[in-house]
Structures are given as C-alpha cells and as structure tokens.
Amino acid sequence: MENKKEETKKVPLLQVRNLKKWFPSKSGVFSRKKAYIKAVNDISFDVGYGETIGIVGESGCGKSTMGRSVLRLIEPTSGEIIFEGKDFMKLKDAELRKSRSEMQIIFQDPYASLDPRMTVGEIIAEPLDIQTNLSKEEKREKILKVMEVVGLNPKYYNRYPHEFSGGQRQRIGIARAIILGPKLIVCDEPVSALDVSVQAQVINLLKKLQKDMGMAYLFISHDLSVIKHISDRVIVMYLGNIVEIADKDDLYNNTLHPYTKALLSSIPIAARNVKREKIIMEGDLPSPANPPSGCVFHTRCYMAQDICSKEAPKLVDYGNGHKCACHFCKNKVTE
C-alpha cells in the first residue's frame, strides 16, 4: 500500500489534461450554426500506477464517453493524454494499436461484448493474435493459464459464450483484458448487469487481480457503494464536468459538493434503523445538449443562489487533493 502511494507521487501512469469530447448535434439542413453536445467538457486528472480511480455519476454525465476517450476508442475533440510520459494523442494507427496492449477495457454487458460465434479460447486469444507472434501452443498455454486465474474451468476452452452465465461471461471479458498484462484497465460498469451474489464474486476477482498484477483501474459505475468498496480515489461527474474529486475517505466522510451529498443520500440503504438526512433532488438531469448556464448543477441544487446561474465555479483544491467545483464549499471548509 505504501509503495503504491510513493510511486503515485513520482510520475503518474496516466495524465489527462483538459480532455473534451463534443459531439456535433443535429442542426437544420440550412442552418449554419453548429450545436454541440458537450459529453466531456474539460476534464483533468491523474491515475497512478496500480491505483483505482472510481468514476461515478448518473446516466448521461459523460463517464463512459470519458473512459472511451481516454483509450481513444472514440477520438477526443481536444485535450492531452499522457501515458507513461508519452503523448498518447500523437500516436498514429500502428503505434496506437501497439500501445493498446498496455490499456484494456471491460464492458458492462457481457452478453453484447463477446462474439457469439467464437469459442472462449478464440475470444481470449484475440489480443494475443493482434499483439504477439506466439505459436499456437504458446497461446493455448497462456490462455489456459489466464482462464484459471479468472476462475474459469479450462475445460470450457472450446465452448461458446451462450453456454455461460452472466458472471462467467464477465470473467471471459476480464480474461481477455488481462492476458497481455496491461497497466491500465477501464472497467465500464462491469458489474451492473449482474445479480448481487455474482457481483460480489466479480468485484473480489478484480481486486485480487489488481493485487497480483498491479494494474490501475479506471472504474466507472453509477453505484456509489461499489465505487466506495473498490476505489482509492473517486471522481464525481455531472453533465460532462468533474464536480468533485478526492481520496475515497475524504469524499465519503467529508463530502463537499451538494451533488455528491444528494447522490449519497439517495442510495437506499439495506438496513432499517439508520437515521440519516435525506436530500431528494427536484427534477431530472438537464439535457447535455442544452446545459444550464453557470454552474451546471444549479437547476437541481438545494443551495443554489444568484451567482450559480451566472458563473461557473472552478474546480478548487481544498487540500489533500480534495477538489470541488462549487461556489459555496469554500465557506464550508473554513467553518
């Protein structure tokens, strides 16, 4: 644990600076004005070696787009992505493909992310086919080993995805992601489609793999309890913006942003005698095509005042890397 922290301090594994992903939105045939959906709007953060960054927010907050932009699975509009000191944005096709052996992704839907016509062996072999020149036997050996690591019985080597349950399919996806020994894995809602009893198995597996192999996770989820369990640091997103970023303990124990507070208080807790303050937010998430002026959260914020609709708050560091974008959290800290 100590080692991990020290390494983080030196050079981060991944530095994301001012990342933007704007999608052009439909405008009339004759209209010259171009509108954009600012799915990810000016986001910066670091990921240390072996660190887990949790990214949490409601649907449409841009968390998945952000995860994919970081890997350049969708091309970012602008911004910098520095991976191990190298400018990842400048890489061209072949180099980009090569660098993918260092960064992988696990998707939410294990049913949709596996080719139904390929056997488990073939699915897990794909990264090896693309990135290495191993012989057939060497590949097979590697695959059988990784299957064992993720808890898949090696005798299933020749089976097809439909023969597996959701949890096992997710294990296949994980095996495919770790076989090249990546340094970073983007986990995009990897347990959301699973039943709770299986969810716990997969979370434990991901934690164990990280301990053994030392990769960093960018763990995207809408579930604050899961995020709390797995993350070292947490980023809270709202409408394409980071509203709060902090070490896990700071975020959960000393919550600064009103949105994070409301999110935390909205989670139904599976216990009866817990008394807690409930904040029920009014209204829906505004459309990202037409975000509110000023602070994007002000339309649903229970603390909003005049300034909030006029001026967008900056992401300010309140110590220990705990950053928050709110006009009023400064008062809170000094109190």
Added chain:
Amino acid sequence: MSENLIEVKDLRTYFFIDGGVVKAVDGVSFNVERGKTLGIVGESGCGKSITSLSIMQLLESPPGKIVGGEIIYNGENLLNKTKEEMRHIRGNKIAMIFQEPMTSLNPVFTVGQQIVEALLIHEEGITKEKAKERAIEMLKLVKIPLPEKRFNEYPHQLSGGMRQRVMIAMALSCNPELLICDEPTTALDVTIQAQILELINELKEKTGASVMMITHDLGVIAEIADDVMVMYAGKVVEQADTDSIFEKPLHPYTIGLMNCIPKLTEEVEELSVIKGMVPSYDDMPKGCAFCPRCDYAKKICEEEMPELIELEGRKVRCHMYSEKWKEEN
C-alpha cells in the same frame, strides 16, 4: 387485526418448454394486508416476476400455465374468473407498473391519450372531457410539472423518471386497491429512484392502496416494505416483517444476500460472497435448492427439500432450524 386484501395459496406456475417443465413458481403462499407494502426480493430467475404476472393472469400461455393454487381476492378466487371478468379486475382493482417505462408505453400515442384510454375502458359512463380532466389531475398527483403541456406529449419526449411517473399515473387512474410494482426503479438513476420511491410511499398513504414491490435491491425493500418475502428458485425461503428480517435474517440465502452487497457504512477488504450460482431448471438439486451454495449445508440438505416452517412468528425454509440438522455432524 388487519385484514388481507389478497391471499395467494400454494401458487404453482410452470412453463412447459422443449418437453421439460420449468417450475418457475412452485408452491408460493403469501398475503398482502390492506394498506401495507409487501416486498418480494430475489435474484433473476427466482420467480418473483412470474408470481406477479400470475396474479394479473398476464402470463404468456403457452408455454406458461398456472397449474395449481388459489389467488383469493376479496373472498373470490381469481383463477376461476373468466377472461372478461379478469379484464375488469385488471386496472380497476389491481394495477401493475413495469421496470422499463419506455417499452410499456405506446410510442405513437401521447401520454394523455393513453391515460384517457385506460379511463374510458375501465370507468363506465365517463365522458371524454371528464376523462381528460381526470388524466390531468392524475399527472398532477404524480407531480409532473406542467401537466397540461405534458398531456399532449409523446413518451419519447419524457425522461425515464417522468415516464415512470406517467405509468404510475395510469396505474392509479382507476383507484386500484392493489398496485404491483415490478422493479419500478431498476432502470432509473439513484436520485430519480429516490423520487419515485417517495412518490409511491406518498400515494399509498393518500389512496390507501396496498403495494406489492418486486425488486432485487434490499435497499429498496428497507426503504418501502412492511413485510418481506425472499424467493429462491421458485420457492419462498423466508417471510417476515421488514424490521426483523434486517435485524436478524434467518435463511442462509438471506444472510448471504445482505452480506454480499458493498455498504456505505462499513469498510471491508473483501466482500463476502455466495459461492456458485443459481442452479438451472434442468439441474435442480434433489434436496434444498440452495444447498450447493450454502455454507451450512449438511447431508440432510442434499437429500430433502426443507418445509417452510414457522419460527419466532416468522417463516423460514431451512433445515438449520430442525432437530435433525442439529443432531447431524
């Protein structure tokens, strides 16, 4: 002593597929008291949704068929009703909302038209004008802003939370006595889920209706239910009032479920898990269905399906509380 609105006795719903039989609901009994909320919890495939569809008689048949049991509603067995009579009961007396509000609303009609349609079918002699008035009133009741405007909008123009509100408005438009909610908040964000749960609680108070809440989320149960029924592989494994089930779950499956969810209030290095997975229908264990995943299983569990026994005023289906289990080493 409160009275039961609905009594389900030994309900059996089987599916006949490929020459095999899937016992989706296998001898389930429970009551819903007037004005109370019963939570039914379990993982996918445990039979919780089929239980509710059986009550509504909305099963796809074939392959599904209610092969046994009684559903007593106001002293009458719903299973003896004709199709015509059931159509009258659905909507008027028992209404249902589903998980995915987009697929349960018709995309080519405005939400207003759809609520009005429900009213015209179920309320005898209501005029169109009166129905429209009522529909707008219902939209107001479920706290949809600008109800007059929303009345003329199509489902795709509404957000997921708003659509679910429309569904609730439609379900409540004929003042049902029982509202069945099948995972109503699963597709919604947590902040919207909190709004919808609050709304359901509020409306229940206001209308005095009973609620059957089907969910996989124990958090939702804690938030909304008076009584809980836990299902596993088509059978009830535990039944109790909500306070006692959270205070002291009895069945190993319930205990496992509660332990395997990560909690905001405590820190653990590793989550406890329920090993393995739900058995498939063609591979049901001979004894207790949960036995292969259970940490407390003994020989008796492999051989005999335990009965649902009464214990401390609650019900649990587990050998652990039998003398035989205690005697065995």
